[in-house]
Each structure stands twice: as structure tokens, then as C-alpha cells.
Amino acid sequence: MNLPNMQDAKKRTNKEVKTIKAQNIISDKFKNKLFFLKTYGCQMNVHDSEEIRGIVTNLGFRETLNYEEADLIILNTCAIRENAHDKVFGFLGRVKHLKKEKPELIVAVGGCMPQEEGVSHFLKEKYPFVNIVFGTHNIADLGKMILEQTGKQDIEVYSIEGDIYENIHYERDSKYSAWVNIMYGCDKFCTYCIVPFTRGKQRSRKMADIIEEVKDLKNKGYLEVTLLGQNVNAYGKDLEDNYDFATLLEEVAKIGIPRIRFVTSHPWDFTDKMIQVIAKYPNIMPYIHLPLQSGSSNILRLMGRRYTKEEYLTLYNKIKESIPNVSITTDIIVGFPNETEEDFKETLDVVNKCQFDGAYTFIYSPREGTPAALIKDNISLEEKEERLAILNDLINKYSLKANQKHLNKIDKVLITGVSEKGEDKVCGYTEDMKLVNVLNAKNDIGKIIDVEIIEAKSFSLDGKKVINI
């Protein structure tokens, strides 16, 4: 058993990262057996789950959405905040009962949690009914681990990042909109963040491999790709060929797929060249997720974010001025150790100045092994919750304002599926990433259609299809 080790991860040089072909084991051993897959966390995990789904369908499994009837249960976990753990352990409690009734059930826990120091050991001690534990660096081993499963516990978690796999067989969630990894890991080491430890150092895929994947998706009829990485605009910094994200984005745009998106951007690496490329190509969607984390330069320094409040605002304004109708969303953490009332007001000030289209807001959660976890957490939970509530009210006010700008206008919407708001509605996203529920457009799933916006709420829009005569 290998436990994650931060020193090991740092020692490795990029030249040692190789590109290798995924094996994609095919077997009919589990023909007609059912698997249940639950994904926690970010888009990276959602996309990893598409790889996991590819691996297990290659072994003959079919997917079920009811875990009680499954022969294989896989939890793809997240480690970003403590409550992500709680959810996994809560679900494992339910699985434990099921396993008593169904001893042949295979239970696998993978993803970010096992990459954390001590977690696989904890699972071994406290959850002996879990058959397989795998990490983010060895998802490719999962097929073999399932095939060789004997009922005993099998823990394989690599402490060092593996090579970059190409030719991965994904079973994607959507036939219209696809995730495309452009890089793995992160080198930023923000002081609160576990990601550089769970996902390892930054490794960029070769530009030619990414281009090939996007071309293939276009040929398969995909209308949208989202280029994925923890810090996409640092793309290429670890490669010898001297590519940068702006160049990659431009090459992807030239392929001519109708919609291109990318997440997540770090303000530090956001270049003028990137802004120019986004503004130049109509198929690069005018939407940027630009995490702020805090509006106080003091806290930003403690967070190791490498920019000040003023630098963030300058970048924000430059993007707004250069890209017509761009929408910008953000991430904000409240209650970082030593965050004073004044610091929090600085955050509110940035929110008032930027008037974000939306934001994910979080209470700071100390993660063992990160530098910030060593700083005394000197703010009470009550105070943190109060700050979060004040922040959320402000964020929601501006989200509503941003959504209201769409009222009575016509937006292009990629319809991706049936809406959660009722069977008679479908839903999709505008170019600037607003969720729209649309009436009477059932036959338009998988198409980009014109929609007139008839109602604006804080988190979504309602619209009706424009019939072009």
C-alpha cells in the first residue's frame, strides 16, 4: 500500500512524465451485472467518472441509478472540504447494511479522498467491507482490480502521479457537450488547498493529443467542449515545447466546434493574449470562471494567491472591457484564519465592484497537510456562517441583476436535456452560461436554438423557443 507523500510528488521532474496508451481491458466476465457510480466534487471528478464508467462498461457491467440493486458500487470521492468526507462516510454506512444482505457485492472507493494522507489506512481499519480502494493517479488500474477481486480488500493508491494516458475510453454523460482534460494536477499550492496533494503536480497533455480528441468529438456530433484543468491558463508551462493556453485555445477554436469553454482560470496566469483570443473567436464562449477567494490583499497573501485586490480588479475590468457581453463567475472563501471584519468588508467591496454573474461560496475548511491548517483557526463557526449568509445575499442580488439583463432578449441555447423543473420543459445554457428552462422544445434536445427569455430568477432563466419563419 502506498500512501500519498508530498515530498515524492515534488521530486519528480516533468521530463519523466510519459504519454502512454490506455489499455482499455475488455471482458464479458460481468455481463448483465449492474454498477452504481456516485460522484462527489468538481468537474474533474465528473470527467474521471466518465473514465470509470468506460472501464466498467468494458467489463460487461450496465449502469443502474439504484444502488440497492447494484453488483458493484463505486464512490468517486472529493477531498476539498471536510463535509465532502462526511457525505462519503454517510453513504458507506448505508452500503454496509446492503453488503450484509448481499456479500458478493463489490464496493470500490476511489478519487481524491484515498490520495489524502492516512485515508486509505482509515478505510482499511474502519470499513473492511470496502473491497477496492484506488486513487486519482491509478484510475486506469480499476478494471484489473475488479477482474482480480477475490472478496478481500485491495488497496492501490499511487503516491506519485502516473503517466498521461491517451486513448482513454470514456462513457460520457452527454452526447452534445464533452469535457476534455488538457492538464492534470496543480502547481499553485494555495495554502488552504489539498488539490496539489491529491491530484499531484501539473502535467499538461500534448497539444496534438488534445486537438485530436476535439476533432474526434466534433466528428461524433458534439456541439460543445469544455477544456478542463485545475488551472487551465497555466497550460503548457511544464512542457518543453513552450505552448501556452492562448495558443491551445486558438487551435481548438479553429477546429470549428460551435462552442468552446474552459475551467478553471487562475488570475495569476490570465494573459492579454488569452483575452485577445477569447474576444477574436465567436465560438469561444464569453464566460470566465475567475476565482477571487478573498477581496482582502492581506488574506490573499496568507492564501498564497499571488495577486492583490487591486490586481484582481484591474484584470477583471480589462476582461470586461475587451470581451463583449462576457459573464464572470467566481469562488470565494470566508472565515480564513485571521480574516478580520475589515478583511471581510474588502471581499464585499470587490463583490460590489465586480457584480459577479454568480459565485460559489465556501466556509474555510482546514485540510490536514496544507500550510493553512497550521494557522490557528481563530474565527467561530457562528461568525463564519454569518459572513457566508451576508455574502450569499449580496451574490444572489447580483446574479439576479445579471439574469435580468437577458429579459425579453433572444439567446442562443444549447438544449442538453429534460429540465428538473418538469417533464414539459427542457433545459440548456446560453452562450454566457446561464441555465435556461424552455417550454415546448422537446424535439430540440441536442440543438442550439433561439430562445426568448420571459422570466429571470437568481439561479435560472425561463424562456420560450423562437419559431423562425
Ligand code: 5AD
Ligand atoms: N476550504 C474552503 N474552500 C476551499 N476551496 C478549496 N479549498 C478549500 C478549503 N480548504 C474552494 C476554493 C476553490 C474551490 C474549488 O473550492 O474556493 O476555488
Ligand code: SF4
Ligand atoms: Fe487549489 Fe489554488 Fe491549485 Fe486552485 S489554483 S487547485 S485553489 S492550489
